[in-house]
Amino acid sequence: MLPVSVFVADVLRTLADQVRVGDNLLDIDAEAHRMIREAGATSCYLDYHPRFGAYPFGRVMCTSVNETVLHGRPYDRTLEDGDLLSLDFAVELEGWVADSALSVIVGAPDPQDAALIEDVRTVMWAGIAAVRDGATTGDIGHAVQAAAHAAGYTINREFGGHGVGRSMHEAPFIPNQGTPGGGPTVHAGMVITVEPFLMHTTNAVHITDRDGWSVVSEDGSRGAHAEHTLYVTDGEPIVLTAREGEELGAGVRARR
Template sequence: MIDLRTPSEIEAMRPAGRFVASVLDATRAAAEPGVNLLEIDALAHRMINARGAESCYIDYHPSFGASPFGKVICTSVNDAVLHGLPHDYRLQRGDLLTLDFAASVDGWVSDSAVSFVVGGDETPGDAKLIATVEEALAAGIAAAQAGNRVGDISSAIGTVAHRAGYGVNLQFGGHGVGTEMHGDPHIANDGRPGRGFPLKPGLVIAIEPWLMATTDEIYTDADGWTLRSKDGSRTAHAEHTVAITEDGPLVLTARD
């Protein structure tokens, strides 16, 4: 079922968006060479507890997961693109890290992700990959206008990706957000404009392009969760929770 939120409900979702943004800001700042992924997860967990929020991940066990996730943030490194399960790994300078975080505050969920190079030493290839997912996210958000359709968002994302020379995997994409982390409609990262569910004021969605440098195929790591590029190439992912309003798209997870 697809829910449409009232203006007052969208206002009530703002604290969740601000909290998710603050956790991504804090964990990104902490992700320096030598820091363990488990330390990043612990920081996010402390912030959840301090805020009185609820994790969307720790008990999450969909059909594609081997077991409940057991952590509160996804940490995907280098060839890992989605659902990176935090484990005993110390970040190295030059690692390409994606942090993906969702939480519930006062019953409302927000979901967001960011990719960056640890230590700031971007290669040209990494810089292009990260810039492309960010451009694709911006294009998807710009297309999230009342009167458009889901396919307009998908097409905007796919156009940016293909123009930059990347393939697009359609197995995972954006989704509805509300009182739960994942809902309808599904928002593929490529598609045809003018097709799919109509975008109406009150619809709240997560838009999340993700790309791999030289493939569009993935496989599941032995941990049962982490999705990696099939050829071992680097990856990037960007995501925001966005509300469709009469005045245009409202990014609830905008970061400082």
């Protein structure tokens, strides 16, 4: 059976390649659910009910469209030409969990949205490259923040990466901003995620009343999201959820 990290990467790659104008968010979720069942995996989202969620999530992946930037709960919405779609997916397989996210443009891309997607990937790779045995969460957050600022963005501090392994969210929290040397230390053998998101013109968000889950940009600007699960070593971090054909950032390696 495929390792969980490879399964998560393959599902995201497949869905990103298949999504088209006219697809419904509920159908995308249903397809992900089908692949989960066929693999004998378990969704981390169905029963997920953190303090900020209005009720258990009840879907198997996050589908965030345009101004919905995180935790988009799939609903009866048809994708339109030019929509910016972020897919976030986490499952448990054989006792282990992996978590990853990507953003794509449906149909004809707007150049500004395409640049936003590339920028959030660059910011993610900067954070991942800072991960080493003995680094702190502040080191990682500072790398994310510095890359975002260099690209002209402000950074939201409310959400970020996290430890992962036996469950979807474990310690430590991996912030998207930080002070070098600050925060807990990460050690070789740990598995964590780095998870930035960027919005065109703001860093402020709120949870929409539509479903009590979806995180929306305060000014309505679009957002893009990127996340990988990685293994901490005393050298280059190993990106466990790297997708086939994906271009990796400098100073990292993939296990496929």
